[in-house]
Amino acid sequence: MTLSLLRREGRQIVDAVGQPVLLRGVGLGNWLLPEGYMWHFGDDAASPWQIEALITDLIGQKSAQEFWRRFRDTYITDQDIAAIAAYGYNSVRLPINWRIVMTEGGEWIEDGFDLIARTVEACRRHDLYVVLDLHGAPGGQTGTNIDDSAGWPDLFTDPRNRQLTIRLWQELARRYRHDPVIAGYDLLNEPLPGDHRDRYRDQLVRLYQDLISAVRAVDPDHLIILEGMHWSNDWSIFTELWDDQVVLQFHKYWNAPDTDSIRPYLDTRERLDVPIWLGESGENHLAWFQGTFGMCDDLGIGWNFWQWKKLGTRVSPVSIRVPDDWHLIQAAAAGGDRPDAETVAKILDQYLDNIALDACEQHQDVVHAMMRRAPLRLYAAHFPVGGDGISWSATRLDTGLRSFRESEGVTLAFADPEHTGEVSFPATGDPYPRPADALEVRLAAGEWVTYRFDVRAETDLTATLLGATSPDTRLRLSLDGTDLPADPSALGHAATALGRVGVGPHTLTVTVDNGWARLSAIDVGTRQT
Incomplete structure (x- = not known):
């Protein structure tokens, strides 16, 4: 692939031959430009100049210069x-x-x-x-x-x-x-x-x-x-x-x-x-x-x-x-006790080894x-943008949930039935939402919602639906518009085979033919043999 100069063409960025990029x-x-939070430092060592001053104070100017040389040679x-x-x-x-x-x-x-x-x-x-x-x-x-x-x-x-x-x-x-x-x-x-x-x-x-x-x-x-x-x-x-x-x-x-x-x-x-x-x-x-x-x-x-x-x-x-x-470096950064020079050098050397x-x-x-790439968990509340008849067909009911996708027609709710109010998206450092913030899509008979995912190498995939259903629920799962023969109604208990899935973008549609479903996620994974 040869990169070409990019340019603006209306609302798009395009390459030299006019293809959108x-x-x-x-x-x-x-x-x-070092930032203190990426070193687990607090406000006393948040800016580059503060971090530089800390390293110099701990190991001296000459050793600090060598530290930054190795850092910049190794980090990227x-x-x-x-x-x-x-x-x-x-x-x-x-x-x-x-x-x-x-x-x-x-x-x-x-x-x-x-x-x-x-x-x-x-x-x-x-x-x-x-x-x-x-x-x-x-x-x-x-x-x-x-x-x-x-x-x-x-x-x-x-x-x-x-x-x-x-x-x-x-x-x-x-x-x-x-x-x-x-x-x-x-x-x-x-x-x-x-x-x-x-x-x-x-x-x-x-x-x-x-x-x-x-x-x-x-x-x-x-x-x-x-x-x-x-x-x-x-x-x-x-x-x-x-x-x-x-x-x-x-x-x-x-x-x-x-x-x-x-x-x-x-x-x-x-x-x-x-x-x-x-x-x-x-x-x-x-x-x-x-x-x-x-x-x-x-x-x-x-x-x-x-x-x-x-x-x-x-x-x-x-x-x-x-x-x-x-933690000894963190304590020094916060104004606490300083370790001895030998200890600091050992810790910083290990840090420089670890950044490669x-x-x-x-x-x-x-x-x-972020790529919506299989294998992954597709979180139900994050169905694609598209609108009625494209990414969903449903009627939104008020469940007390506020400040998230309120202009769209799919019924959304907190997984906890006692929880209502605004949805929050705090940074906790955990890769998974807090249980209190867990969301679900609620579908009635005749309603459906579609999800998108991408495949980089042809492979056999399965889909496992997570959530809850009524006793009389009948669900239908479709891949790229084609209904799959398996019944996915046993949410969380049985994986539905998607078959051999080719490279590129795909859509997965969940339809409720009878009863109701409360869908929290779909696990799209590789088929186990």
Whole structure:
């Protein structure tokens, strides 16, 4: 496969021959801009500069320099990029801290640019697009830990920071202006959260316009990706397009995975005739991943999962094993007792050994959930977007459930019959929803609902329906519109053979012919012989 320069064509991103490209990828965060939560640190070591200060304080400046050299050489390598491609993603988003590539005096740091170039070349070998993301701009665009700032968005208060940012983007554009591996330039990550958007809104608009002009002076072609204010989600500044090759980006965390939650972005896509992209989302459980990224696929919205690799996690594709005695480093990070230098060195050496991909744990179920790829559990409440007669045929009854898919016609309820109210989607670190948050689809006679899944290699599959039925229930299961001979009514007790299922997308439809069913999930798995 040969990558080609991407461009905007109305609401779609297309390649050189006009074929739509849906960017589906992962974020390479914590590499060029460390974030404390990915080290299991608290607020005292949340920003890159705080983490750097901690390491220096614990092992000294010379050893700290060697630590960061090994860290950057090991955290993201060709092995990671190859694995990302092998999982079926087509892109990565590369967060950059300006201090990696630029000195305080505005001089270029070639070692930093080499790290970016190394990743771009690895992506070229493995046919992945790269979104360059300025996650930490000079002075900071958010005023929080995620941009390496001192606690205020001084990108908007100091003209020198503004000029450095413009110079940096022009230099990145100059280096990559002809490179088809680069999908686009993500100019600022999550600018102006909270009250900052009221103070600096106009400055952000002018900065975006000046950044576009600076990029276009050297690169007339690449996509320019613009994020809204307030964690990327306030799009009120986007009343017009400032360039023909613009993509608008939103982020999504810890809220309902339904079309109502992204309605403002869908409306803007239609009003401005512009592609939209979910540039960051994740940090939840498998059901939420299925619902959120599946919804985006159904709506033709590209997406990027945050985050590829983290320490001690079950909700990322890759988990770094927690080193022995890591709690001692955590205690020091929180201002507690400091271990002796020999102990610290031993712990940090083990950490550096553990961050290599072949030393990590990989969680295929996380990938399969966001890709809706078999084998997986299809959570019933996260049926596809499509509407009446396409993804479901039903009449919605009020069960007391609120704030999730209320505009759709399928009856949804908490699995616990005593539970009513708003649905919550908290980040607990567990790959499965809390029992209190478990949901189900309720179907009456004559109603049906469809689910989508993907197969990467032809295989024999089965489907096991989970939930409850009435004594007289008769269910019918259909694969790609063809009824299966087996009766799946014994929910949770018998697997229905789907037969030999070929490569590509498939639909699985559950119909209630008689009685009722309360469906919580469908386990689609490989057939055991």
